[in-house]
Structures are given as structure tokens and as C-alpha cells.
Amino acid sequence: MSRKPSGPPTRYGWNTPVTAPGPDGSSLLRRVREVIAEPLAYLEEVWAAHGDVIQFPIPKPATYLVSSPSGARDVLVNLNRDMGKRTVQYTSLSLVTGEGLLTADTQAWKPRRRMLQPAFHHDMVSLVSGHVTTALAHLDQKWAALTVDGPALVDIDQEMMSLALEITGKTLFGVDLSGEAQELTDATIDALHGVIDKAQSLLPIPMFVPTPKHLRMKRAIKRLNRAVDAIVDLRRQDLIHPDAPIRDMLDVLLDPDVDTPLTQQQVRDEIATFIVAGHETVASALTWSWHLLGAYPAEARALQADPSRAARVFDEALRLFPPAWVITRRVLQDVEIEGHVIPKNAMVIVSPWLVHRHPDVWSDPLTFQPDRFADGAPQLGYIPFGAGPRLCIGRDMARLEATQIVAHLSQAWNIEPVHSGEVVIEASVTLRPASGLVMRISPRG
Numbered sequence: 001m002s003r004k005p006s007g008p009p010t011r012y013g014w015n016t017p018v019t020a021p022g023p024d025g026s027s028l029l030r031r032v033r034e035v036i037a038e039p040l041a042y043l044e045e046v047w048a049a050h051g052d053v054i055q056f057p058i059p060k061p062a063t064y065l066v067s068s069p070s071g072a073r074d075v076l077v078n079l080n081r082d083m084g085k086r087t088v089q090y091t092s093l094s095l096v097t098g099e100g101l102l103t104a105d106t107q108a109w110k111p112r113r114r115m116l117q118p119a120f121h122h123d124m125v126s127l128v129s130g131h132v133t134t135a136l137a138h139l140d141q142k143w144a145a146l147t148v149d150g151p152a153l154v155d156i157d158q159e160m161m162s163l164a165l166e167i168t169g170k171t172l173f174g175v176d177l178s179g180e181a182q183e184l185t186d187a188t189i190d191a192l193h194g195v196i197d198k199a200q201s202l203l204p205i206p207m208f209v210p211t212p213k214h215l216r217m218k219r220a221i222k223r224l225n226r227a228v229d230a231i232v233d234l235r236r237q238d239l240i241h242p243d244a245p246i247r248d249m250l251d252v253l254l255d256p257d258v259d260t261p262l263t264q265q266q267v268r269d270e271i272a273t274f275i276v277a278g279h280e281t282v283a284s285a286l287t288w289s290w291h292l293l294g295a296y297p298a299e300a301r302a303l304q305a306d307p308s309r310a311a312r313v314f315d316e317a318l319r320l321f322p323p324a325w326v327i328t329r330r331v332l333q334d335v336e337i338e339g340h341v342i343p344k345n346a347m348v349i350v351s352p353w354l355v356h357r358h359p360d361v362w363s364d365p366l367t368f369q370p371d372r373f374a375d376g377a378p379q380l381g382y383i384p385f386g387a388g389p390r391l392c393i394g395r396d397m398a399r400l401e402a403t404q405i406v407a408h409l410s411q412a413w414n415i416e417p418v419h420s421g422e423v424v425i426e427a428s429v430t431l432r433p434a435s436g437l438v439m440r441i442s443p444r445g
């Protein structure tokens with residue numbers, strides 16, 4: 001598979017043609033552990049070395065990385081009809097979420113999106129605001145107790161994870177995550193981590209082989225299914241009045257008045273999808289918002305003086321630390337992107353981490369400048385929520401929730417860095433600080 005000294009190869013085994021520049025096979029094989037341990041550094045390196053459209057030396061499926069803002073738009077928007085979701089990323093995720101909205105391929109996806117869209121309409125989104133207020137009141141109480149004797153240290157990553165989880169629970173089930181709901185979320189998160197573990201293992205062992213990791217993941221999925229059944233059964237007994245207002249996502253999923261009500265399996269898949277897609281993503285972006293504000297004290301002061309800056313702070317944190325740091329697609333028929341033919345069946349990777357650092361759109365891309373978003377986000381080169389028809393259905397909800405949290409906490413608390421220097425990023429389901437992020441909190445006088 002390595003390049004011959006006489007010139008670049010024209011095929012990578014199995015008749016996979018080479019249609020774009022990229023790293024050679026032997027260097028990728030030699031560095032596979034490093035690539036798994038530090039994927040962001042590797043992506044940056046190959047981008048710098050080979051440009052905006054790269055082909056990896058992988059024969060099946062042919063695998064490309066597209067990083068120009070216009071190329072990313074081609075993949076997600078213009079060529080959307082030629083792009084499916086049967087990729088390694090989404091197939092592994094579907095071990096947990098089944099055929100939920102995030103992983104469903106086009107045929108199954110279209111009617112489901114139409115059905116679920118109302119759940120994310122304005123009224124529902126504003127319902128979330130009340131849950132955020134309650135969850136923030138709980139956090140204020142907890143932090144007040146911690147700081148009675150002066151400033152306290154907290155792992156802001158853990159704090160944001162629990163805050164987001166409480167809000168997710170209320171939004172989905174209208175309840176605190178206690179009892180069945182707590183069990184359901186724990187099982188989903190366990191199963192998800194099993195999937196990530198599996199994706200990162202060097203030997204792809206099929207699921208039917210009973211390794212300890214596979215058994216643990218299967219047990220978590222069983223627990224998830226049992227917990228969903230318990231919650232759904234309870235709610236069905238609740239005899240929802242046909243005219244009763246929608247209280248939470250579960251009401252929407254169980255709505256009997258739609259043309260084709262969801263089956264129990266479909267309800268389960270969507271619940272798991274919402275937990276997976278809506279919890280850690282928001283928490284991760286909040287954690288990095290506090291990290292960036294800590295590193296740029298003038299921005300923190302500006303936010304304290306004017307909490308309406310919270311939205312642009314959050315948008316800029318999503319630019320520098322996009323929780324969904326890779327988005328993948330399966331090419332359904334030959335397409336051309338930035339002058340390169342990308343063949344049918346290839347996998348295309350778009351990394352918001354790279355696109356958000358592209359000098360064509362972003363000046364001084366590595367610095368934190370919330371005012372870039374003073375007039376909203378640019379059309380090209382900003383894709384923290386994806387783009388096109390598969391745009392994140394929870395985008396408005398996530399932005400509303402996060403903006404409210406950043407505005408409130410920056411008014412009520414000083415949240416300051418403890419360690420200077422680089423924070424090691426773990427790129428897994430989302431981007432998280434590898435060893436948590438300890439910050440000092442004290443009430444604002």
C-alpha cells in the first residue's frame with residue numbers, strides 16, 4: 001500500500017482509485033496508536049500537509065477528509081442527496097440508538113424528522129427554559145453550600161455534565177432523573193462508552209464474540225431497553241388526555257393522534273438518541289466556554305458587565321471546541337468535490353474542528369473572539385450543528401439552554417482558572433478535558 005518511489009499510486013488495493021493527495025500507507029500504519037490517542041493533532045497535521053481534500057490510504061471504504069468551507073457545504077448541503085449515513089461512526093452509534101433520528105438513513109429518516117419536528121417547535125423549546133431555571137437554582141444552592149467559607153474548587157466539567165443531565169431528564173420525561181429515568185440514562189451512557197471503546201480498539205472483533213467489553217455493552221443495552229419499557233409503560237397508564245398540552249418529549253413520542261404512531265422499539269430508539277445527542281454535547285460546549293473565559297479575562301469581564309453577550313460567547317466556544325468534531329457520510333454515487341472525484345461507497349469525513357479553523361473564513365482562527373458572532377454566524381465555515389437537511393434538530397434548544405446558563409452563572413459567580421497552560425483534550429463522543437477541569441468558584445458580591 002505504500003507509495004512507490006516512481007510516483008504516487010493510482011490505486012489502493014481492491015481497485016480503489018486514488019483521486020486526492022494524502023498520507024502514505026506505511027506512515028498511517030506505523031502511527032495508528034498515536035492517531036487513535038490524539039486524533040485532532042493528526043487531523044491538523046494531514047490537513048496542513050495535504051490540503052482541503054485528502055484521501056487516506058485505506059482501500060475499503062475509500063476514505064476522504066474534506067476541510068474547505070465550500071467542500072463541507074457540498075457534503076452536507078449541496079450534495080446531500082448523494083450522501084447517506086451508513087458509516088462506521090453511525091453504524092457503531094446505532095448499537096445504542098438503533099434507527100433513531102441521528103443514525104437513520106434517508107428512507108427511514110424523512111418521515112421521522114417530519115414527525116419529531118413539532119417537538120422542537122417554539123413552545124417546547126421555551127418549556128426547556130423553565131427547566132433550566134430550576135436546574136440553575138439547584139446548582140446555585142449547591143455552590144452556595146460549597147463556598148460558605150470562601151472560594152471553592154470544582155471540576156467544572158462534572159458540574160456541567162450533571163447540570164445538562166438534569167435538564168435533559170426534565171425535557172424528556174418531565175421528571176428528575178430518579179428511579180427508572182436515572183437507570184435509563186446511566187445505561188445509555190454506559191452503552192455509549194462501550195461503543196466508543198469498541199471503536200477505538202485496534203482489533204475489530206465482531207459483536208457476537210463474547211469478550212468482556214462486548215458482554216458489558218450488551219448488558220448495558222439490555223438495561224436500557226428494560227428501563228425504557230418501564231418508563232413507557234408508566235406513562236401509557238397515565239392515560240394522556242387527547243387535548244392535554246404536551247408536557248415533555250415522551251408525550252410527543254407516544255402521541256397516539258399521529259398518522260403512524262411510533263412502535264415501542266422506535267420510541268426506545270428516539271429516547272436513547274436524545275440522551276446521546278443532547279446531553280454531553282451541551283455539557284462539553286459549556287465546559288469549554290468556562291475554560292475560554294478563564295483564559296481570556298477581558299472577555300469574562302465584558303460578559304459580566306453585559307450578560308447578553310452569552311450567546312456570542314457560546315457560539316465562539318462551539319467554533320473552537322465543536323462537540324461533534326467529526327461528521328461522516330457514505331457516498332451513494334460518484335460526486336465531485338473541489339475538483340476531486342469521490343467514488344460511490346467512499347466515506348467522507350468533515351471535521352468541524354478543521355473547518356472552524358479555516359483561514360478562508362476565520363482571521364486569527366485560534367484566538368477566542370466572541371465578537372466574531374456580533375452579527376450572527378457566517379453562512380460558510382461554521383457547522384457546529386451540521387448543515388442542510390440533517391442539521392441538528394436540537395440546535396435552538398441547545399443554544400437557548402446554554403445561553404441562559406452562561407448568562408446566569410456569569411452574573412452569580414466568579415469562575416476562575418486554577419491551572420495555567422494547556423488542557424489536554426480527549427476527543428471521544430464529544431471533546432472533553434482529559435482529566436476534568438478544576439476551576440475556582442466564588443459568589444459575586
Ligand code: HEM
Binds near residue numbers: 101103324390391394
Ligand atoms: C451544543 C449542543 C449540540 C451540538 C454541538 C449538536 C451537534 C449536532 C450535529 C453536528 C448534528 C448533525 C450530525 C450529522 O450531520 O451527521 C446533530 C444532529 C442531531 N442532533 Fe444535535 N447537537 C447538540 C444538541 C442537541 C440536542 C439538545 C438534541 C436533542 C435533544 C440533539 C439532537 C440531535 C438529533 C436528533 C440529530 C439528528 C437530526 C437529523 O438527522 O434529523 N442535539 N447534532
